[in-house]
Amino acid sequence: MSSSKDPCSSAASSRGNWGSKLGFILAAGGSAVGLGNLWKFPYLAYSNGGGAGDQQGAGGFVLIYLLAVLVLGLPIMIAEMMLGKRTQTTPIGAFESVRPHSLWKHVGTLCVITGFLLLSYYSVIAGWTVEYTVKSVTSEFSNYDQAVSEEMVREQLWHDFVYSSEGEAALIIELGQKPESLSKALTDPKLNTLKQVVTDQEWKRLQQNEEGQAKLSELKKTLYPQKLFSEFIAHPWKQVLWAFVFLAMTVGVVIGGVSKGIERWSKILMPALFVLLIVLLGRMLMLDGAGKALSFLFRPSFEMVTASTVLNAMGQAFFSLSLGMGVLITYGSYMKKEDNLVSSSYSVVIMDTLIALIASVIIFSAIFSYNLVMKDGGTGNLFTAMPVIFMKLPGGILLCAAFYILVIFAALTSAISMLEAVVATFVDEFKWSRKKAVYIISAVTFVLGIPAALSYNLMSNVTIMGKTWIDFADFLCSNWFMPIGGLMLSLFVGFVFTKKDQREELPEAHCKWFPFPLFRVLVRYIAPVLVVVVLLGMLFGAIQ
Ligand code: TRP
Numbered sequence: 001m002s003s004s005k006d007p008c009s010s011a012a013s014s015r016g017n018w019g020s021k022l023g024f025i026l027a028a029g030g031s032a033v034g035l036g037n038l039w040k041f042p043y044l045a046y047s048n049g050g051g052a053g054d055q056q057g058a059g060g061f062v063l064i065y066l067l068a069v070l071v072l073g074l075p076i077m078i079a080e081m082m083l084g085k086r087t088q089t090t091p092i093g094a095f096e097s098v099r100p101h102s103l104w105k106h107v108g109t110l111c112v113i114t115g116f117l118l119l120s121y122y123s124v125i126a127g128w129t130v131e132y133t134v135k136s137v138t139s140e141f142s143n144y145d146q147a148v149s150e151e152m153v154r155e156q157l158w159h160d161f162v163y164s165s166e167g168e169a170a171l172i173i174e175l176g177q178k179p180e181s182l183s184k185a186l187t188d189p190k191l192n193t194l195k196q197v198v199t200d201q202e203w204k205r206l207q208q209n210e211e212g213q214a215k216l217s218e219l220k221k222t223l224y225p226q227k228l229f230s231e232f233i234a235h236p237w238k239q240v241l242w243a244f245v246f247l248a249m250t251v252g253v254v255i256g257g258v259s260k261g262i263e264r265w266s267k268i269l270m271p272a273l274f275v276l277l278i279v280l281l282g283r284m285l286m287l288d289g290a291g292k293a294l295s296f297l298f299r300p301s302f303e304m305v306t307a308s309t310v311l312n313a314m315g316q317a318f319f320s321l322s323l324g325m326g327v328l329i330t331y332g333s334y335m336k337k338e339d340n341l342v343s344s345s346y347s348v349v350i351m352d353t354l355i356a357l358i359a360s361v362i363i364f365s366a367i368f369s370y371n372l373v374m375k376d377g378g379t380g381n382l383f384t385a386m387p388v389i390f391m392k393l394p395g396g397i398l399l400c401a402a403f404y405i406l407v408i409f410a411a412l413t414s415a416i417s418m419l420e421a422v423v424a425t426f427v428d429e430f431k432w433s434r435k436k437a438v439y440i441i442s443a444v445t446f447v448l449g450i451p452a453a454l455s456y457n458l459m460s461n462v463t464i465m466g467k468t469w470i471d472f473a474d475f476l477c478s479n480w481f482m483p484i485g486g487l488m489l490s491l492f493v494g495f496v497f498t499k500k501d502q503r504e505e506l507p508e509a510h511c512k513w514f515p516f517p518l519f520r521v522l523v524r525y526i527a528p529v530l531v532v533v534v535l536l537g538m539l540f541g542a543i544q
Contacts, residue, residue, distance in 0.1 A: 018334050023263040025347045027413075028081075028322075028331050030266040032352040033273070034414030035125050036320040038407055039382040041065075041356040042363040044312055046378035049296060050304045057301035061309050062357075068317040069353055072530060074514070075522035076323050076486045077345045079493035082505045084332025085341065086497075090425040091326030094333075099496060107488040108425070111326030114481040115422040116441070118325065119415060120448035121473045123250070126411035127242030127453075129404050131232060132383055136400040141387050144224035145217065152223050153206075153216065154199040159373050161198050162186055170194065222370045225387040229380045239453035244446060246408075250415040251442045254423060255435065269409040270351075276406055277358050283393070284361065289368030296368070297360055307537055314534055315478035320352055322414070324485030327421045340510045362386075382407070419445075479538065487531040494524035 018024035049058025087094040092108030135141065161167040162185050171179050174194050179185040206212040206219075232238065253265070284290060318324050335344075366385040367374060374381050390400035419442065426437040451459055455470035464472045493502070499520070506516055 018263060018336075018339075021339065021344070023267060024331070024335060024339070025344055025351075026266040026270045027263050027417075028328065028344065028348045029351045030270055030410075030413030031322045031327055031331065031417035032320060032348055032414075033270070033355050034410050035122065035129075035407075036316070036414075037352060037356040038359045038410060039125060041316060041320065042360040043378045043381050044316055045297060045360050046364075046367075046374060046381060048304060048309050048312055056304045057296045057299050058304070058360075059297065059299045059301040060303075060305035061313055062297055063300060064305070064310055064313040065316060066353070068314045069321070069349060071522065072314065072486070072527050073317045073321045073323065074345055074349055075519060075527050076318075076490050077321055077328060077349065078341050078506075078514075078519065079490050079523050080323060080326075080328040080486075081332035081335070081341050081345065082493055082497075082502070083489065084329035085335045085337075085339070086501065086505060087329075088333045089329075090333065090428045091329050091421065092425055093428050094326075094329050095492065098492075104488075104492060104496075107485060107492070108326065110481060110485055110488075111324075111329075112422055112425055114325045114477055114485060115327075115418050116445055116448060117473055117481075118477045119247075119250075119418045119422075120445045121452035121470050122411070122415060122418065123243040123247045123445070123449050124239060124452045124470065126246045126408065126415060127239065127244075128232070128383060129407040129411060130242045130245055131238060132387075133401055133404040133408060135228070136387075136390070136397055136404055139397055140228070141225065141391050141397075141400070144220045144391070148220040148223045148227060150203070152227065153219055154203060156219060156223055156373065157199050157202040158195050159186060160371060161202070163371075167198075170198075221391050222372055222388050224391075225384045226373075226375065226380075228387075229384045230375070232383075233380070233456035236454055236457045239456070240450060243449050243453050246411070246415070247442055247446055247449070249412060250419050251438055253412070253416050254419045255438045266413055269406075269413060273406045273410055274355070276402060277355065277362070280362050280399075280403070281358050284365040284389070287365050287369040287389075289370070290361070290365045292368040293361055293364035296364055297357070311479060311534055311538060314483065314531070318482035318486055319478045320356060321349065322417065324482035324487075324489065325418070325421065326425070326485070327417045330421045330424050331417070341505060342510045342512075342514045346513060480535070483531050483535060487528055487535075490523045490527045490531075494520070494528070 018027065045058040045061055048061040050056030083094050083098075087097045089097060090108075091111040092105050095102075095104040095108050098104075162171065162182055168178075168182075171185055171191070171194075174191060175185075175188075179188070185191060206216040284293075322328065332341075335341075363381050363385050366372065366389045367381065370388050372385055372388065374384065386403065387400060390396035390403070393399060419438070422441050423434065423437045426432045426441065427434055432440075451462075452470040452473060455468040460468060462469065465475075467475060502520070503516065506514075506519060508516070511519075
């Protein structure tokens with residue numbers, strides 16, 4: 001390494017360090033664990049697994065995701081932390097200090113651009129959790145009775161019929177053959193008459209007696225959250241307002257200096273999140289749909305796997321582990337010389353993956369137990385499936401509020417680290433004061449976030465490559481920028497760092513669970529080649 005300073009020795013005192021190893025792991029874990037685990041992973045599993053119907057499964061997606069985490073995520077995480085730990089500075093400076101006046105520093109620039117874009121739409125989704133906390137506290141979920149229309153009930157009755165064995169037989173008679181897919185049959189105009197007849201009959205049956213009435217009210221309880229959610233995202237100003245509120249909370253933490261704040265808060269929030277998730281998991285496993293949820297998620301099934309499943313799994317691994325954006329360079333720069341990169345990375349990766357899987361089991365148990373139909377590929381499932389359960393459990397309102405508050409905290413620890421990485425870079429590179437950097441950067445982010453907030457309403461018709469702005473921004477960040485950032489990082493650490501540099505950061509004593517030669521092969525060849533293959537596949541349109 002041609003660095004002029006010996007960073008590991010001097011900088012420790014001036015830049016501050018993590019108070020403890022656990023503190024670092026929880027802070028890096030706090031960055032990793034966020035909406036990616038609680039919202040995005042379950043929804044990707046839902047859409048890549050073919051939705052709830054049709055007896056497909058997400059097992060293939062989950063398996064590919066686990067592989068991506070091990071083969072790409074772990075080595076790139078170690079590489080990213082290593083760069084920060086060794087240079088003790090933020091993304092742009094880290095490259096600059098090792099290879100001054102080279103193009104490498106623009107990998108840092110890419111990290112910064114990704115940070116802006118990511119935080120801009122992340123705040124919008126995080127804003128939803130703020131609205132949902134308010135909704136649960138004001139018990140908005142209990143107004144289901146008048147709110148759900150007959151038409152919505154009929155749609156659900158039709159869905160239940162199509163997916164029943166009786167329905168399957170009727171569809172075959174009506175169409176003269178087995179329908180190609182049950183989800184398509186739901187909206188097939190050829191089935192309109194059958195739909196009318198069936199739903200008329202069922203609707204009448206539900207009106208008839210008390211038992212029917214009770215069933216109807218159950219049905220409305222499951223439908224109401226969907227209605228609430230569609231109405232909510234159709235509301236432009238609420239979207240902008242909550243994104244603003246969330247961003248303001250993030251600013252509030254980062255402005256006060258994060259090193260102490262983050263660590264202290266992470267130590268409280270992360271264990272609380274974990275405990276609540278375990279409690280919920282226990283409760284959910286008692287529901288009827290739990291078995292189906294487990295088999296949907298974990299039965300190895302490759303019917304649904306396509307090239308884009310691989311792309312989605314890889315993008316999600318980068319997203320969920322907060323890789324390729326320079327956050328771990330920044331966090332790594334606060335590590336001490338003797339800290340162990342391997343065990344820290346393992347801890348973060350295991351924590352992050354476990355939480356994504358637990359969240360999925362919880363959400364899918366709800367979906368399958370109540371036969372919920374998730375619209376739009378399940379984008380809203382954290383917001384539409386969870387209230388259904390909470391409405392039915394004793395003390396549900398409290399649990400519901402607690403749940404969404406914890407989702408806010410998970411999102412907040414992630415957002416803090418995004419803002420911190422960008423702010424720290426501006427402070428280091430342009431010598432801005434922290435205050436100035438925080439205000440200017442968050443203002444720009446807020447403005448960038450407005451089209452994301454309007455993507456589900458005023459701007460839902462404005463599309464780029466067939467995607468609304470928020471989907472496009474996420475596509476750019478998760479599927480392009482983060483993988484490219486990660487690719488460059490692994491090449492940089494793999495080839496620009498000498499073997500001796502790497503060895504100093506990964507001494508034998510730390511490498512029990514991750515042999516040094518394996519690290520070298522992964523970071524120099526396997527991870528870069530895999531990322532390049534997937535990126536080329538995307539570029540040439542083989543992967544959508
Ligand atoms: N990992 C975060 C989550 O799962 C999202 C994220 C992606 C992130 N890149 C990041 C967070 C960079 C902080 C920094 O929600």
